[in-house]
Amino acid sequence: MVDVARDAVAAVFREEHGRLLAALVRRFGDLDLAEEAAAEAVAAAVAHWPVRGVPPNPGAWLMTTARRRAVDRLRRDQALATRLAVLRVEAERAEHAPPADLADAGGGVPDERLRLFFTCAHPALPAEDRLVLTLRCLAGLTTAEVARALLVPEATMAKRITRAKARIRTARIPFRVPGADELPQRLPGVLLVLYSIFTEGYGARRDDVADEAVRLAGILRRLLPEREVTGLLALMLLTHARRAARTGADGAPVLLDAQDRSRWDRAMIAEGAALVPEALAGPVGPYGVQAAIAALHAEAPTFADTDWTQIVALYDVLAAIDPSPVVAVNRAVAVAMRDGPTAGLVLFDRLSKEPRLRGYHPYLAARADLLARVGRFPEAAVAYRAALAAAGSEPERALVRGRLAELELESESGEAGTWT
Amino acid sequence: MKYMLLINAGAVDVEGGAVGCAPEDWMAYDKQVHDAGVFVSGESMADLVTAAVVRVADDGRRTVTDGPFAEAREVLGGFYVIDVPDLDVALEWAARCPGARGGGSVVVRPIADFGA
Structure with missing residues (x-):
């Protein structure tokens, strides 16, 4: 019974935390006070729910309790109350409209999380702090969980979160959604913060962290169904x-090229692919194009049978709206698949002087693969060794070593072309 | 909430003025800042190159040198202090400032409030 109730609290808190916190920040104008009140409400839930049962509307119960705790705190701390009152008056001056009173919300908790997304990802905050605050405030991760997600010691993370919140208070970074003119x-x-959380999790093979990013992108899309938000969610899912x-x-x-496609999550692919048309309706952004590329890979029966013509065309679009050396590398790989390895190598040679690709492992490894496929074995061996030196992890090094060993067998047997 | 807008010129012309700044743009901006009721204070430097730097060492010895402009890419041309509700409003005023264009920049810093 106690365990059931505790699990219910954990589940509700996880789902409701961002919403609860955002509503409290909106009401009281202070992140610290909001967090304190939210934490006290959860502690009260843990104490009461196992005894009295889970209330019919747990989110509203948490909100009412948290609001009472915050009001109690303000009664005790007049200096804080005065400071927040001034803040509130000034916020109204900025917005020309008073914040909605929660009593008018019909018992439910109004969703103010969109504001919190923009506060946490504010450009006046250091990039690292934006990830941390988004994970802490919107995903509802504890300090220890944020520390684990970003592979930082917990004490360091606690200091970083404190500093980031102090910066919001000192600079008075507002809790608001930018106007239509500022939004673009x-x-x-905001999207980059979510994508960075995703790649952080994906790169470190931390499914829980990547899951959080997908969940946050889903919340953001419900609140702000802009094309690129949809594109990002689709890209993450695919x-x-x-x-x-x-x-x-x-x-x-x-x-x-070597993945067992039967192990792909078909339900997640369907969810992501269904979003792609919406992400591409109108002037397209980089996330929408990348989602379209990912969708083509997802529906291809094999790597060789992928629609490389369309993929090259989409990389052309991506290179036009968001050019980068990494996009150029991916495009060269797609051209090699469409027109053969020789055509790909021409493009790779053109990129060889790009300083940002020096030591970029995927570039070096892909080029080595193409050299091996056209039978230029000595050059391929040199290229694989360069890729080996640039590999960032032991599994990556193992993969390149495997290719080098195959290459030696290949060149001994004197047969080119079995790689194609 | 008060913010200081530190206006840095991107390049200095031979007379020591900021490159590419039209006086009428500045007059229009200054009028906007006053009309909006956010102006607290503001000054502009007489020129961008005349400066003296004073340092006092631990032993009390004083050194005075001319401005450290040789290595600086941007030089302070002036400042405003404005009183606005929050950082986003301050950033909006900074973006409207003529000094933010033409290779220049405006640094926005919150001012400490010891009264509250």
Whole structure:
């Protein structure tokens, strides 16, 4: 009974935390006070629910309790109350409209999380702090969980969170959604925070962290159904759907060309693919295009049978709206699949002087693969050794060593072309 | 909430003025800041190159040198202190400032309030 209630509290708190916190910050104008009140409400729930049962509307119960705790705190702390009153008056001056009173919300908790997304991802905050605050305030992770997610010691993380919150207070970073004219400049910052959380999890093979990013993108899309938000959610779903296939039994990474496609998460692919048309309706952004590329991979029966013509065309679009050396590398790989390895190598040679690709492992490894496929074995061996030196992890190194060993067998037997 | 807008010129012309700044743009901006009721104070430097730097060592010895402009890419041209509700409003005023264009920049810093 106690365990059931505790699990119910944990589940409700996880789902409701961002919403609860956002509503409290909106009401009281202070992140610290809001967090304190939210934590006290949860502690009260843990104490009462096992005895009295879980209330019919747990979110509203938590909100009412938290609000009472915050009001109690303000009664005790007049200096804080005065400071927040001034803040409130000034916030009204900025918005020309008073914040909605929660009593008018019909018992439910109004969803103010969109404001919190923009506060946590504010450009005046250091990039690292934006990830931390988003995980802490919107995903509802504890300090220890944020520390684990970003591989930082807990004490360091606690200091960082305190500092980030102090910065919001000192600079008075507002709790508001940017106006329509500002939105195009501010939204990419919010999306980048979510995508960074995702790649952090995906790169470290931490499914829980990637799951959090997908969940946050889903929340953001419900609150702000902009094309690029949809595109980002689709991209995450279509990428995350491959999670079971991208690591071998020995822990080594399995690249897209060698993945067992029967292990892809078809339900997640369907969810992601269904969003792509919406992400592409109108002027397209980088996340929408990347989602479209991921969808083509997802529906291809094999790597060779992928619609490479369309993928090259989409990389052309991506290179036009968001050019980067990494996009150029991916495009060169797609051209190699469409027109053969020789055509790909021409593009790779053109990229060889790009300083940002020096030591970029995927570039070096992909180029080595193409050299091996056209039978230029000595050059391929040199390229694989360069890729080996640039590999960032032991599994990556193991993969390259495997290719080098195959290459030696290949060149001994004197047969070129079996790689194609 | 008070913020200081530190206006840095991106390049200095031979007369020591900021490159590419039209006086009428500044007059229009200054009028906007006053009309909106957010102006607290503000000054502009006489020029961008005349400065002296004073340092006092631990032993009390004083050194005075001319401005450290040789290595600085941007030089302070002036400042405003404005009183606005929050950082986003301050950033909006900074973006409207002529000094933010043409290779210049405006640094926005919150001012300490010891009264509250």
